[in-house]
Amino acid sequence: MLSWIWCIPALPFAGFLVLAVFGGRLSRTLTAVIGAGSVGLSFLAAAAASALFVSYPPAGSSFTLLLWQWVNMSGFSPAISFTLDSLSVVMILVVTGVGFLIHLYSTRFMLDEEGYSRFFAYMNLFVGSMLILVMAENLLLLYLGWEGVGLCSYLLIGFWYTDPENGRSARKAFIVTRIGDVSLSVALFIIATTLGTLDVREIAQKATAMWPVGSTLAVATAALLLGGAVGKSAQLPLQTWLPDAMAGPSPVSALIHAATMVTAGVYLIARTHVLFQLAPAVLLAVAIIGAAGILIAGLSATTQRNIKRILAYSTMSQLGYMFLALGVGAWSGAIFHLVTHAFFKSLLFLGAGVVILAMNHEHDVFAMGGMARKSPFTFWTFLIGAFALAAIPPTTAGLSSKDQILSQAWQSGSAGKVFWALGIAGAFVTSVYIFRLVFIVFGGKPRAAAPAGHGHGAPSGAGVAAGKDGMQAGAVMGLPLFLLAVLCLVGGFLSFPQFLGGKPILVGFLQTTLPQGSVAVESSVQTEWMLSIVAEAASLLGIPVAWLIVRRRLRMPATAAASVDNAAHVRFLQSGWGFDWLYDRVLVKPFMLLAKVNARDVVDRFFDGVGGLNMLLSRGLRWTQNGRVRWYAAGAAAGAVLIVAAVVLL
Amino acid sequence: MASVSPEYALLLAGVLFCLGLVGVIVRRNLLFILLCVEIMLNSAGLAFVVAGARWGQPDGQVMFIFLLTMAAAEVAVGLALLILHFNRRKTLNADMMGGG
Numbered sequence: 001m002l003s004w005i006w007c008i009p010a011l012p013f014a015g016f017l018v019l020a021v022f023g024g025r026l027s028r029t030l031t032a033v034i035g036a037g038s039v040g041l042s043f044l045a046a047a048a049a050s051a052l053f054v055s056y057p058p059a060g061s062s063f064t065l066l067l068w069q070w071v072n073m074s075g076f077s078p079a080i081s082f083t084l085d086s087l088s089v090v091m092i093l094v095v096t097g098v099g100f101l102i103h104l105y106s107t108r109f110m111l112d113e114e115g116y117s118r119f120f121a122y123m124n125l126f127v128g129s130m131l132i133l134v135m136a137e138n139l140l141l142l143y144l145g146w147e148g149v150g151l152c153s154y155l156l157i158g159f160w161y162t163d164p165e166n167g168r169s170a171r172k173a174f175i176v177t178r179i180g181d182v183s184l185s186v187a188l189f190i191i192a193t194t195l196g197t198l199d200v201r202e203i204a205q206k207a208t209a210m211w212p213v214g215s216t217l218a219v220a221t222a223a224l225l226l227g228g229a230v231g232k233s234a235q236l237p238l239q240t241w242l243p244d245a246m247a248g249p250s251p252v253s254a255l256i257h258a259a260t261m262v263t264a265g266v267y268l269i270a271r272t273h274v275l276f277q278l279a280p281a282v283l284l285a286v287a288i289i290g291a292a293g294i295l296i297a298g299l300s301a302t303t304q305r306n307i308k309r310i311l312a313y314s315t316m317s318q319l320g321y322m323f324l325a326l327g328v329g330a331w332s333g334a335i336f337h338l339v340t341h342a343f344f345k346s347l348l349f350l351g352a353g354v355v356i357l358a359m360n361h362e363h364d365v366f367a368m369g370g371m372a373r374k375s376p377f378t379f380w381t382f383l384i385g386a387f388a389l390a391a392i393p394p395t396t397a398g399l400s401s402k403d404q405i406l407s408q409a410w411q412s413g414s415a416g417k418v419f420w421a422l423g424i425a426g427a428f429v430t431s432v433y434i435f436r437l438v439f440i441v442f443g444g445k446p447r448a449a450a451p452a453g454h455g456h457g458a459p460s461g462a463g464v465a466a467g468k469d470g471m472q473a474g475a476v477m478g479l480p481l482f483l484l485a486v487l488c489l490v491g492g493f494l495s496f497p498q499f500l501g502g503k504p505i506l507v508g509f510l511q512t513t514l515p516q517g518s519v520a521v522e523s524s525v526q527t528e529w530m531l532s533i534v535a536e537a538a539s540l541l542g543i544p545v546a547w548l549i550v551r552r553r554l555r556m557p558a559t560a561a562a563s564v565d566n567a568a569h570v571r572f573l574q575s576g577w578g579f580d581w582l583y584d585r586v587l588v589k590p591f592m593l594l595a596k597v598n599a600r601d602v603v604d605r606f607f608d609g610v611g612g613l614n615m616l617l618s619r620g621l622r623w624t625q626n627g628r629v630r631w632y633a634a635g636a637a638a639g640a641v642l643i644v645a646a647v648v649l650l
Numbered sequence: 651m652a653s654v655s656p657e658y659a660l661l662l663a664g665v666l667f668c669l670g671l672v673g674v675i676v677r678r679n680l681l682f683i684l685l686c687v688e689i690m691l692n693s694a695g696l697a698f699v700v701a702g703a704r705w706g707q708p709d710g711q712v713m714f715i716f717l718l719t720m721a722a723a724e725v726a727v728g729l730a731l732l733i734l735h736f737n738r739r740k741t742l743n744a745d746m747m748g749g750g
Contacts, residue, residue: 629683629744634675 002063005049005082008092009135011042012128016121023117032107035120039103039127043096050089054509061085061512062201064137078198083137087513090335090506091134091267098258098342099127101480105350106251108476109357113249119159123255126152130260134267138198139188142268146184146232149261150177156252157245169247176241180231184268187224190217204274213278222279225272226286233265233319235293240579242316246308250353253308257315258346263338266322270331270514277329284415287327291419293320294426296577301433302549303573305565306363307352310437313576314389315345317430324419325405328412331514332507333404336495339506340397343491344388347484348434351382354477355441365440372442379442381481386438388488390431390539396492402427403497404507407531420531424538431542432549439550497528659700666693680735680742684728691721 015038019031026034053063062085070080103123110119129148136142151174158170192198194217195206211218229235234242242262246253256262269276269286276283297316304310318341325334358375359368372379388395391402406427409419494506553561564570572578624635666689673686695714702710736742 627747629747630675630678633671637671637675 002049002052002058002084003065005045005063005065005084005135006067008042008045008049008096009082009128009131011038011045012124012131014038015124016128019117019121019124023121026117028111028116031117031120035117035124036100036103036107038124039096039100042127042131043093043100046092046096049084050093053084053089058084070140075196076192076198078138078140080141081137082135083200084135085513086510087267087270087335088134090339090510091263092131094263094339094342095127095130095134095260098346098484099130099255099260101483102251102254102258102346102350103127105254105353105477105480106249108474109251109353110249115159119156119249122152122155122159123252126156126255126260130264133264138200139191139203139272140198142271143185143188146228146264146268147181149264150174150181150232153177153245153256153261156256157248159248159252163247166247169244173241173245176238177231180228180238180265183224183231184228187221187228190221190224200271203272207275207278211278214280215278218275218278219282222272222275222282223285225268225275226282226289229265229268230289231265232268233262233323234316235265235289235319235323236296237579239293239297239316240576240583243309243312243576246306246312250308250349250356253311254346254349254353257312257349258342262315262319263322263342266319266326266334266338269323269326270335273326273331273514276326283327283329285327287324287409287415287419290320290323290325290327291422291426293317293323295320295422295429298426298429298433300573300576302429302436303570304433305365305574307355307365307368307437307441308349308363310365310433311345311348311352314348314430314433315341317426318345318389320426321402321405321423324409324423328409328416328419329515330405330408330412332495332510333401333408335510335514336506337398337401337405339494340388340401340488340491343397343484343487344385344395347381347385347481347488348389350477350481350484351378351385354378354481355382365437368441369443370445377478378481381485382442383438384485384488386434388491389434390542391427391535392431392539392543395488396490396496397488398492400492400494400496403532403535404495406535407497407528410527410531424535427535428538428542428545431539432546435543435546436550439547440554443550444554497532653703656700656704660697663693663697663700666690666696678743678745680732680744683744684725684732687728688721688725691717691724 015034018034019026023031062083064081064083066079066081068080070078103120106119106123110116113119126149129145129152131145133142133145133149136145154170154174157173158167160166161170188198191203195203195210197203197206207218231238242257245256248256276286294317297313297320301310301313301317304313318337322334322337322341325331325337354375355368355371355378356363358371358378362368384395387393388397388399391398393399402423406420406423409416409423412419495504495508553564556564575581624631670686670688670690670693673689674683677683677686695717698710698713698717700710702708702713732742735747739746
């Protein structure tokens with residue numbers, strides 16, 4: 001019945017193959033149809049599979065499709081097989097659904113760019129790899145998708161490769177996430193050698209049977225898995241690649257930040273949650289990393305000038321919420337926030353893309369302004385996204401998921417209160433940075449460098465449809481914005497808080513794969529109300545604070561503004577708490593020094609020495625080969641005498 | 651027939667061999683070098699014969715006949731080369747052979 005689910009990842013791969021092989025010869029229209037269509041079909045297939053899965057739940061509430069045996073050795077035989085359970089159903093719907101909307105948007109956004117087919121080939125490969133990742137039955141196949149996603153992020157971040165700076169960003173993303181990948185692969189080695197399997201469900205069974213809670217192996221494995229997740233999901237301490245990943249086109253940022261890539265780490269931890277439950281210390285570390293990430297990234301976002309960097313730090317901050325949820329055992333809460341985050345973050349990035357195009361590829365928010373009047377449609381959708389991010393009604397997406405995470409954090413033991421407080425502080429900061437962005441970019445009048453005739457005759461070809469005011473996004477770019485805005489408005493009803501009369505549909509659905517966690521500890525309705533009201537108050541408080549900050553900043557004369565921007569603490573926050581600086585000093589500089597010292601190959605000196613010695617000896621012996629027969633005869637005689645003497649004397 | 655003690659005979663062979671060797675090293679004329687080589691060969695042959703007589707075995711004399719045959723062949727080839735060389739270079743100086 002579900003045996004055709006292989007085509008869900010296969011369709012984007014087919015699109016990639018066609019575009020990669022015939023890309024240059026296809027017209028732009030056909031490229032767009034193949035690029036977006038393959039993902040669209042994949043979404044339809046995923047939707048159909050999900051519908052079948054829900055209406056006819058397979059035995060054990062998971063369906064496994066064995067395609068073929070990958071490797072077959074004694075004691076180790078991973079297969080190419082896909083699993084459909086509640087977790088992967090949710091993931092494939094998000095990946096293909098949001099992914100399709102982003103592809104649709106890109107068909108217009110990238111229209112005037114070089115390498116149109118190359119772009120869609122990479123994007124399709126990206127979505128295909130992500131689908132492999134979330135549908136994989138065993139961790140080895142998951143790792144294949146994991147690496148594919150990493151490769152595609154490299155290719156897409158460096159899409160505009162003619163600027164060396166973009167190439168640098170792409171390499172940075174690839175190398176930093178690679179540190180996490182190594183950690184993940186070591187975790188896989190440990191699991192494969194000690195448990196003898198990489199099948200997720202078998203791992204869960206064997207690990208609980210063989211490893212006691214808190215045993216060294218369990219802790220080591222969970223910590224290494226966490227290392228992989230931290231790298232991919234841009235959490236402390238491997239978060240530095242994400243802000244630089246903004247070098248890619250806006251749809252790429254949306255895809256990396258919303259539907260794919262960064263959510264892979266969250267998915268990995270949720271998928272292997274059994275191992276984390278065996279290692280409570282690591283689980284606590286997950287929560288701490290998440291809570292710290294919320295504030296560190298959030299505060300950095302409040303000082304950024306680049307519109308996409310604000311959103312990038314926002315992503316790190318929101319991923320912090322997911323990690324916090326995972327850390328306190330709210331597995332389904334984390335996945336729920338992953339879903340709603342995919343809605344509002346892709347909406348924000350796509351909206352930012354429209355703004356950037358309208359501003360002729362200007363990224364500095366202080367050069368923007370008055371966008372609300374210039375493109376009201378973008379403004380309203382972006383505003384909905386901002387409300388959803390800040391978890392403020394009438395949007396429900398961020399509201400209900402963040403509420404769930406915070407209430408579960410509150411209930412999780414003694415450390416839970418601290419995590420809750422950090423989460424509330426994070427909610428306030430979130431609200432401040434996103435409304436600061438909204439006020440600066442959309443409020444007021446156009447500022448400074450707003451180029452005349454926006455979009456027309458731009459050197460790199462700004463792709464804004466019609467120069468008319470109004471809906472600048474055009475229908476093709478507007479539709480995804482509209483649909484995502486709708487999802488932001490209603491997405492929260494997937495699991496609306498129960499005390500508000502909602503039903504935990506998504507959480508209940510995920511129950512077959514992910515344990516309920518501390519949801520089981522039912523708190524009183526009063527507590528829930530109290531927690532919600534505090535969270536809401538923190539978010540709402542952020543709006544006037546943001547307004548005050550922006551007003552003060554914009555009224556400053558240029559010199560005062562410059563001096564504020566140069567203040568030490570602002571620069572510290574702007575650089576993302578100086579992590580880049582730190583890593584540069586601690587890791588990059590010493591490594592470069594070592595490389596410089598070794599540029600002439602220290603090890604080679606030894607072998608050069610051997611060669612030199614031989615040259616010297618040969619020079620010493622060369623005079624014996626002088627072509628004089630009598631010398632040779634004398635040499636032979638002397639040798640004979642020596643040998644005879646040796647034989648006689650010794 | 652009065653027998654010669656093998657020590658003296660071997661001494662003679664040794665002296666002959668050294669004379670030949672010194673000749674090979676010292677003489678420049680190729681013809682003389684060839685002759686000296688013959689002396690060295692014969693000294694070795696003498697040593698064989700002496701050794702054969704000492705142990706009453708025929709092997710030494712067999713070896714000597716073998717050596718003579720070989721020496722004849724060697725001289726034939728050596729002389730032919732010598733003549734060829736002389737025809738080309740108009741000299742028999744061994745030091746003038748290499749290179750220049």
